[in-house]
Amino acid sequence: MKNFKQISERLKQIATYIDSDMCFADIGSDHAYLPSYICLQKPTVQAIAGEVSKGPYERAKQTVEENELTDRIQVRLGNGLEVIEQDEVDAIVIAGMGGGLIASILKDGAHKLEHITRIIAQPNTNGYIVRKTLHELGFIPIKEQIMEENNHIYEMIVAEREENHPLDEKQYMFGPLLLQEKSPTFIKKWTKERDKVLYILNQMNKSTEKDVEKINQYEKTLRWIEEVIR
Numbered sequence: 539m540k541n542f543k544q545i546s547e548r549l550k551q552i553a554t555y556i557d558s559d560m561c562f563a564d565i566g567s568d569h570a571y572l573p574s575y576i577c578l579q580k581p582t583v584q585a586i587a588g589e590v591s592k593g594p595y596e597r598a599k600q601t602v603e604e605n606e607l608t609d610r611i612q613v614r615l616g617n618g619l620e621v622i623e624q625d626e627v628d629a630i631v632i633a634g635m636g637g638g639l640i641a642s643i644l645k646d647g648a649h650k651l652e653h654i655t656r657i658i659a660q661p662n663t664n665g666y667i668v669r670k671t672l673h674e675l676g677f678i679p680i681k682e683q684i685m686e687e688n689n690h691i692y693e694m695i696v697a698e699r700e701e702n703h704p705l706d707e708k709q710y711m712f713g714p715l716l717l718q719e720k721s722p723t724f725i726k727k728w729t730k731e732r733d734k735v736l737y738i739l740n741q742m743n744k745s746t747e748k749d750v751e752k753i754n755q756y757e758k759t760l761r762w763i764e765e766v767i768r
């Protein structure tokens with residue numbers, strides 16, 4: 539196995555959400571470590587590695603070639619879900635990006651989701667917008683994971699199709715399943731977030747021109763966090 543010294547626990551965890559009979563697309567694949575690792579672990583998986591940038595696209599092709607996986611992983615250059623056809627894959631992974639970007643990739647490619655049974659999202663920021671977008675597209679979290687690696691806390695959302703399942707704003711923000719579990723890592727993340735919000739509020743309140751609407755919004759966020767980590 540070549541080039542796998544760098545594979546992170548984060549990517550290994552994401553790999554567990556791909557079943558052995560799946561064909562999946564890894565959007566924003568960079569080195570294609572994730573699809574290569576999965577295909578080497580699970581000999582019946584097929585994958586598409588999508589990349590919008592030329593450099594990472596070339597790196598992805600190199601990893602796939604070095605691991606002799608060209609018959610199972612297709613590397614494609616393109617923006618978001620434009621690299622997949624309507625019924626080509628069962629699952630989509632979008633990992634290691636900001637939540638806003640993940641949400642816009644999903645929204646822009648909404649017409650490609652008809653045959654998708656599972657979406658695995660790992661936003662580096664703003665899980666709220668990812669869960670809200672998934673919900674609007676008819677997907678709800680069936681599994682959520684929070685983990686820490688190299689001083690970063692990562693959230694993973696495994697979503698499957700379920701229409702008419704209500705989720706509220708608080709569940710978008712904290713994750714419905716993470717909220718039930720309240721693991722030590724979850725408490726650590728939200729304690730840090732509370733400190734950030736307190737700092738921002740402090741700065742905003744010191745300002746001569748106060749943005750009352752924004753202050754109210756941050757105060758609401760603070761109340762929610764304090765209720766949850768209490």
Ligand code: SAM
Nearest residue numbers: 565566567568588589590591594617618633634
């Ligand atoms: N998914 C890998 C991971 O989790 O380790 C790589 C994450 S890397 C930080 C983000 C990658 O997404 C970059 O290689 C970037 O070029 C790619 N990317 C950003 N926007 C994209 C888009 N709209 N469509 C496809 N790829 C995109």
